[in-house]
Amino acid sequence: MLKIRNLHAKIDDKEILRGINLDIKPGEVHAIMGPNGSGKSTLSAVLAGNEAFEVTEGEVTFNGKNLLDMAPEDRSREGLFLSFQYPVEIPGVSMVNFMRTALNEHRKYRGEAPMSASDFLKLMRDKKNLVEIDSNLTNRAVNEGFSGGEKKKNEIFQMAMLQPKLAILDETDSGLDIDALRIVANGVTKLKSPENATIVITHYQRLLDYIVPDHVHVLYKGRIVKSAGKELALELEEKGYDWIKKEFED
């Protein structure tokens, strides 16, 4: 589904991704961990098409297509979804209009007619229940004045509405209390299927108790320096990153 080869990216002449290789198949969950400043959010931004970053080397294919050639909105239409580490507020755009527009754009890309108003409202209701968000939230402007937890839940609500093939969750667990964490994690788990895949970026093993990864990778200084099964997350929780840094420097 996703194939990343020797990906390098920079911002302001500072190289941040320095040769990333990663393969993701349908049905898989990959966790990406690593110290702050390693390039985890940069990798998500580059995959989503954030133009602030310049790709200097490497290839990325998604569903067999060259992802790096596609506009951000086409990456979304192809089924890529990014839950932001820091969700942005969009004053003046209501959640309802935002979701209806996004959903219908996706349908148009697949050659489907816009969703009827009643089907759309029913879908909104179902997905709101999935992440247990307050009913009024969807009448408000996107993320405007939402609490930290509400913003993170709202990211998963959008994911539930759009049903992406590949979802990248960038520290969706940070800033959530225990109950919100469980709701968000269960929401993500319910959306899992053999056809879609998830990349979970997190600092905490806690989230991975709910969303069990098939593979865990450690990103350090712009490279994946270690990959293993879910036991690696437990080892990192226990021992921190120093041993990985040392192994890498050696």
Ligand code: ADP
């Ligand atoms: P992580 O998500 O692993 O904590 P980031 O991808 O956010 O790491 O950051 C990696 C490095 O890139 C850091 O040194 C950070 O300061 C730098 N960086 C990220 N975004 C920008 C930006 N917009 N301008 C300049 N430097 C940036």
Ligand code: MG
């Ligand atoms: Mg960080």
Ligand code: MG
């Ligand atoms: Mg980050």
